[in-house]
Amino acid sequence: MKQTILTVDDSRTMRDMLRLALVAAGYRVIEAIDGVDGLQVLTGEKPDVIITDINMPNLDGFGFIEAVRKDVAWRGTPILVLTTESDAEKKARARDAGATGWIVKPFSPDKLVQAIRRVAA
Amino acid sequence: MTDPVEHCVNDIFEMISFRIGEQEFCVDIMAVREIRGWAPATPLPQTPSYMRGVINLRGAVLPILDLAARLELPSSEPSARSVIIVIDAGGRLVGLLVDAVSDILSVSRDAIQPPPDIACDPVRNFIRGLMSVDGRMISQIAVERILPEVETLAA
């Protein structure tokens, strides 16, 4: 069965790139354009992994992760954050919010899939 | 898209052949969009004499090129039997006015020979190759070259 990945990013470019890489690697991809939209999507979908950007309008990545983790249904769901640079401060904040791991942009498909494998069965 | 190599199967080309006066010509069938009867064209001012004008092709403005005049052959007034072959010449559609369509030919690549080197501009410019079918000589038109160049406008 295909695993489903929810990508949350306000950049169309980034969503498209994630989709291209993830679909090629055999995943099913659903998308959201910001944190609020992401939470909306989660009312009807049950992704196996969530990949989210940090800087987004309406509800940023930190807020989104916190909101997701508050719901018992998503407590164990792996969440990977996209960071533009290996910013230790942002990583720490994301982890405090409940992120499982991170992906540094720009990413190669290999690195992306490797990161997912490390957090999802 | 003008290169026939892209669409030949087992090196066999399909051609539509047609007559202008006594001579026979053909174009690659892949370049042909449709064939229609002659309809009076609206003449264009200040254009080469081989441009017959433009007609309405389902809403698009289609230039009509008198192929006989373009090849510097004797050109006659179009009749009800005249035919317009609509071809795609490098993204632009153009209608070729010819006397009559004669046949659809299957020609193998080997049967097409380059035009002999005779010092004759129309042949050198507009004929891609020659082939022999049932004893007739048929010249293949280089469709991408028959429209006047855009640059010549300034001249």
Place this chain on the structure above:
Amino acid sequence: MDEMEAIKATFFQECEELLADLEVGLLAMQAGPADGETVNAVFRAVHSIKGGAGAFGFEGLVRFAHVFETLMDGLRSGKIEQSSDLVAALLRAADLLADLVEAARGGAEAEDDRTGAMAAELQVLIEGGESAGSMSAPAAGEAAGELDAPFSFQPLGASSPCEAEAPFTPLAVLPLDGPAGDAGPVAWSIAFRPRASLFHNGNEPALILRELERLGPATITLDASSVPPLASLDPEASWLSWEILLTASCEETEIREVFEFVDGDCDLSISRAGEDAPAEADTDAAFAALLASIQDPPAAAVDPDVAPPVMAPPVVAAPVSRPVVAKASTDPQVAAPQATIRVDPERIDRLIDLVGELVINQAMLAQRVMESGLSPSSAVSVGLDDLEQLTREIQESVMAIRAQPVKSVFQRMPRLVRETAAMTGKQVRLVTDGENTEVDKTVIERLAEPITHMIRNAIDHGLETPEARIAAGKNPEGMVRLAALHRGGRIVIEVADDGAGINRRKVLAIATDRDLVAADAQLSDEEIDNLIFLPGFSTATQVSDVSGRGVGMDVVRRSIQALGGRISIASRPGEGSTFTLSLPLTLAVLDGMVIDVAGHTMVAPLSAIVESLRPKPEDVRRLGPTGMVLAVRDTHVPLLDIGCVLGFRTEAPPASDRVVLLVEAEDGSRAALVADGIHGQRQVVIKSLEANYRQVPGIAAATILGDGRVALILDVDAVMTLRPPGASRAAESTLIAAE
């Protein structure tokens, strides 16, 4: 299209939107201290551009965006204070960013001194702002480090500032075996004890161990000795630890990478076990043991290739309800997605073409019915009238789909004003009005150039220097107002300045000097003002770098008239000038006069026709060997037979028993065009000749008439300049001047 190329196209499209957001945000900041969300939006725009640029390896763009972003981050966090100087610098940085995006789109990464200088300027602002606080912000340090690197293009992968991986390719071939290396396998001893926090973030030791096995064969030993009796077991705590003996040809960093996400959430030690690695580890058994240990109740051994289910920590609260949308910090109404759809513009163009066909077909049908002699009150005719009404409504609705606000053009102007002001040393404030006025896409695309020209002209020639303005008792800051409005089925664009107004004496002197008007000509103020549109007229004493690369307002006028538009100027000395240009709302249809020319049906654009008249024989006069003029009231205008000019005939029949169209062209000059007959006015659908053929002198485009035949649309300007051989230019200019 290649998928990556498609994404790249999306990226540049998105960049345009982001750059527009960026400008809007910065302009809001310019107006006064902006709220956090505005600064945030600006930050995000730069951040997103940088993110995409990194993915495509636009290194120069990434570098510059990074410095920009760092500064915005400082502003956002309050480390750097907002000031008008700072916002001015940000606006220039945004302009440069737009240039870099454009350069990247063009395929070349334009890296110049400007980029380096701007980045250095931003860097100074970053450090200046933060020196007050602490210098510990990692972003600032990072950016400073990057500045040492020269601003030059580097291929992707070479010392990228953002750890660029190998170029992105959609092919995901995963190495299933450990990486091959020259060095032989090394035995690693790894001790891994997760802490409870590891589970809280959704990490899963089994998956990490599985990843580890990809590096090489491993012997995994579970230590479950500290698991307490079930009764006292806290399911959220961590009780297990593992000892792993890994044989792999890899560096320690590769092993550390596997544990990257759990760094700090576990006790981890990695060491070399010795040179002699165990030959073959019984991984299956080890893995089965691991799985059995964490599964409850204990399960049979599971093949390691089958993904183990995620179950740690066991969730005690069993009922798993559907998640409810968590309370977001923003008003849900604000976040509600806009009810819009994205449509490929080509589809809309196609739809408009089809509706054009429908209009033509409807007209053809109406003509046939009329020719058949049916009474206008017959059921067929009445039905046709309804059809016509419907067709027109469909056409209007479809055209409305493609209508766009002029905002997209107006948004480019603040930058132009800034640059022109800087170049001319003037202080300028741009005021825009009516930027939501909608006009067809075909027109929007053609508006930018004339507006650019008029604004440059207003600043360069209209506005005075700050000193001169002060001397005149004005605000040193000049104002340029750009407005759009709908009037009479057309769009009107106004460019007004509050400068000195046109210096009529100077204009007249120049025009006389250049033989554009007769020395003794008596001209009204309005006529003098409009002399600036004459070809070859330029009030700049030297070819100015600003207002026109050597071209004058005549070029603007010509391009506008080519679109069926008009341009005029009104000026008041000391108070300023206003350029007003009006254009049709669409270039898809045109109001035309259907005429007969040497046996051919043609269409003359109504916008160019001043009036049509039947000349009296005594009004037609000869001038020179072949020239003809027509007396229209008290002026003489050149009389041209359209058929002769276009080469349809060589000898013109007498003009007096035919129809004359009095037309006005680019330079305001008039001519009398002779046609053989007039069929009346009608709206026609414009068809390009260039799509399948090329431009034809004297012809603007084509259309399809009710009888299905193609009719050519006259290019009135061109017809007036395409003189039949013999008519001298001298006679022509005399005539225009005498007017």
